[in-house]
Amino acid sequence: MSTAQVVADADAAVAGVTDGATVLIGGFGTAGQPMELIDALRRTGVTGLTVVNNNAGNGDVGLAALLKAGQVRRIICSFPRQTDSWVFDELYRTGRVELELVPQGNLAERLRAAGAGIGAFYCPTGAGTPLAEGKETRTIDGREHVLEYPIRGDLALVKAHRADVAGNLVYRKTARNFGPVMATAATTTVVQVDDVVPAGDIDPENVVTPGIYVDRIVRIANSAEAVA
Amino acid sequence: MSPSASATVEYLDRGPLNRAEIPARVACDIPPGSYVNLGIGQPTAVADHLDADAGITLHTENGMLGMGRAAVGDEIDPDLINAGKIPVVETPGASYFHHADSFAMMRGGHLDVCVLGAFQVSTRGDLANWHTGAPEAIPAVGGAMDLAIGARDVYVIMTLFDKAGAPKLVPACTYPLTGLACVTRVYTDHAVFALTAGQVHVVETYGSTVADLAARLDVPLVT
Numbered sequence: 001m002s003t004a005q006v007v008a009d010a011d012a013a014v015a016g017v018t019d020g021a022t023v024l025i026g027g028f029g030t031a032g033q034p035m036e037l038i039d040a041l042r043r044t045g046v047t048g049l050t051v052v053n054n055n056a057g058n059g060d061v062g063l064a065a066l067l068k069a070g071q072v073r074r075i076i077c078s079f080p081r082q083t084d085s086w087v088f089d090e091l092y093r094t095g096r097v098e099l100e101l102v103p104q105g106n107l108a109e110r111l112r113a114a115g116a117g118i119g120a121f122y123c124p125t126g127a128g129t130p131l132a133e134g135k136e137t138r139t140i141d142g143r144e145h146v147l148e149y150p151i152r153g154d155l156a157l158v159k160a161h162r163a164d165v166a167g168n169l170v171y172r173k174t175a176r177n178f179g180p181v182m183a184t185a186a187t188t189t190v191v192q193v194d195d196v197v198p199a200g201d202i203d204p205e206n207v208v209t210p211g212i213y214v215d216r217i218v219r220i221a222n223s224a225e226a227v228a
Numbered sequence: 229m230s231p232s233a234s235a236t237v238e239y240l241d242r243g244p245l246n247r248a249e250i251p252a253r254v255a256c257d258i259p260p261g262s263y264v265n266l267g268i269g270q271p272t273a274v275a276d277h278l279d280a281d282a283g284i285t286l287h288t289e290n291g292m293l294g295m296g297r298a299a300v301g302d303e304i305d306p307d308l309i310n311a312g313k314i315p316v317v318e319t320p321g322a323s324y325f326h327h328a329d330s331f332a333m334m335r336g337g338h339l340d341v342c343v344l345g346a347f348q349v350s351t352r353g354d355l356a357n358w359h360t361g362a363p364e365a366i367p368a369v370g371g372a373m374d375l376a377i378g379a380r381d382v383y384v385i386m387t388l389f390d391k392a393g394a395p396k397l398v399p400a401c402t403y404p405l406t407g408l409a410c411v412t413r414v415y416t417d418h419a420v421f422a423l424t425a426g427q428v429h430v431v432e433t434y435g436s437t438v439a440d441l442a443a444r445l446d447v448p449l450v451t
Contacts, residue, residue, distance in 0.1 A: 028290040028327075029313040031306060054327075081368040082313075092366055101367050104289060105331030105374030112328040123335060124377040128408040130359075131369065144408075173324055174290045175307040180326040208326070 004167025004214040006196055010040035013190045013218040017041060017155050020048040020073075024111065024153035024182040025063060028054050029082070032175035034159035034192045035062045036220045041157065042066045048073045052111070052151055054104065054178060056080035056088035064088070072097055076151065078104035103131060106148050108181055114150035115184025115213070122147055156186035160209065163193045164202045167211025176208065183213040190216045236430045236438055236451040243434020244417035250385050252277040254343055254415050257383070262340035263287055263333075265375055268312035270385050271343035285321075287339060289371040291330045294322030311371065331371065334378035342379035344372060346386045346411075348401040351447045353411040353423045355384065356403035369406075376407030388416035388441075395445050397421065397428070 007013050014037060017023070023041065027033030033053075042065060049072045056077050057064030064087040066072060075097055080088055091097040102110070103125050113121055122145035126132045136147040158179040161172035169191060171179055183189045196219045245253065251270060255277035258264055265287045266272050275297065278284050286295040288310045299305065299315040310316045333339060348356040355376050359367040376382055386396050397414060413431075414421040419441055420431040429450045430438050442449050 029309065031290070031309050031313075079368045079370040081366040089366060093364070099366075101369055103369050103373040104327070104371040105335055105378075108327035108331050109335075125335060126373045127377070129373060129405045131373065171324070173305065173307040173318075174288070174292050174309055176324055176326050177290050178327045181328045 004163070004165070004211050004217055006165060006217045006219070008218075010036045010192065010218055010220065011043065013037060013192070013216045014040045014044060014155070014157070016188070017044055017046050019046050020050075021046065021154040022050040022052065022152070024151075024156040024178075024186050025051055025053040026156070026158040026177065026179040026182050027063075028174065028177040030058050030062070032159050032171070032177045032179055033058075033062050034157045037157040037159075037190060037192050037218070038062045038066055042069055042071065045071075047071050050074045050076065052076045052107070052153065052182075054078055054107065055082060056085050056099075058082065058084045060087065067091055067097065070096070074098040074100065076100040076102060076107070078102055078107050101131065107151070108178065110148055110151040111178070111181040111185045113148075114152040115181060118150065120147055120149045151185065153182070153186035154188065156182040156189040158183050158189065158191045160191050160193050162195045162197060162202065163191060163214070163217045164197050164199050164211075166199045167214035167217060168202050168207040169193070169209035169211075169214065170202060170206060171208055180209050183209045188215045189213055190218070192218050192220045194221070195219065236432065238433045238437050240435065240437065243436070245434050246417070248273065250415050250417060253420065254383055254385060257413065258282070258284055258341055260284065263293070263338065265289065265334070265339055265342040265379065267342065267344040267372070267375070268370075269345050271345060272310070272312060274343050287330075287333060288316075289330055289334070289375075291325050291327060292322060293325075294319045296322075331374050334371070334374045337378060337380060339375075339379040341381045341383060342375040343383045343385060344375060346384045346396065347403045348396050348398050349384050349386070349411050349414050349423075350398055350401050351423065351428050352426045353382075353409045354401050355382065355406040355411050356401040357406050359404045361404050372406050376410040381412045382407075382410045383413045383415060384411050385415050388418040389444070395447075397445060397447060399447055
């Protein structure tokens with residue numbers, strides 16, 4: 001892709017997404033969840049989405065609202081069940097959304113593998129458990145490992161703290177979570193930030209996600225307060 | 229850590245331990261200077277009992293080393309939470325990293341201890357803690373399988389018996405497994421057990437003798 005573009009609003013940032021797309025959505029609970037980008041995705045009216053997120057929505061906003069609108073066919077996550085996951089719970093119990101449950105480390109590493117050109121990897125996580133059923137295994141150094149394949153997205157929606165116009169990103173505290181690996185793993189990576197600064201205003205030593213991974217940037221003022 | 233080879237201690241004047249006392253007992257066995265992950269729920273309370281001078285660093289799966297206590301008042305920041313999504317504070321020397329790095333720390337064997345809850349533990353250390361297997365239950369695994377295979381020592385906190393009185397320390401788990409042969413110590417209301425080479429060593433008991441417990445459990449106990 002060409003260098004990152006700063007776009008006017010969240011709707012422009014998600015333009016072009018199609019029915020049936022796989023969308024990687026950052027966040028751990030609401031920390032790092034790109035609420036305004038998810039809302040814009042919902043407004044496009046696309047359906048049949050596969051969503052990759054650590055959880056399955058909180059309350060009635062963001063990812064939960066996207067689920068409630070019936071636009072998600074399948075969710076790949078590690079921890080759907082939470083005290084405030086009532087939207088997902090109802091859809092799952094009535095068979096209106098498919099769930100692929102993935103151990104959290106495999107979720108992160110499968111995304112990393114997709115971004116790094118790794119065809120698959122072996123890891124002991126889940127060996128001998130129901131989540132390894134049907135998967136290839138191999139004994140390495142006397143220990144059973146399970147073969148895991150990459151998870152690649154058509155679109156990644158990520159929340160970062162600050163971007164420069166070259167697309168370099170820094171995050172804030174534990175809101176970083178899945179953002180850096182998801183940014184590498186999608187055809188188009190869209191980032192919402194609190195602040196966009198000129199090139200050179202982020203110390204190169206402190207860049208967490210280099211701009212090569214970022215396609216579109218949108219500034220959402222005070223988005224930290226919006227999710228609080 | 230290898231389990232204690234010392235003789236079993238029966239504390240008959242106290243116990244069973246309550247929900248606050250079990251995490252306090254676990255804290256006594258966390259080695260100074262270690263890197264530790266505490267699971268959500270009761271294991272989180274272990275942090276309240278750690279010696280502040282012991283140099284223990286807490287890891288949280290959502291991308292932080294040097295996690296501090298729960299945040300209060302103006303300290304609360306929605307961008308700074310623990311694995312249970314509770315706001316926390318930083319400690320001096322803390323660091324942040326992304327999820328793949330966070331789980332590489334677990335899976336790469338860099339954590340000394342993790343403390344988890346459990347539905348069942350088997351004599352050989354198999355762990356079941358993510359799913360009851362009930363058809364209407366919504367399964368959620370989170371980081372439990374990665375911690376189970378990755379941490380050098382896996383400590384479990386649980387009641388020794390379920391609400392119906394059935395033992396949760398069992399010859400073989402009947403609930404879906406989280407990890408195989410991974411649990412090294414089990415901290416319960418009635419006793420602490422060390423698991424090695426398929427044997428269940430009783431470290432301490434609270435309010436029961438080893439013989440009392442042996443009569444209620446379906447597993448051989450070693451003193």
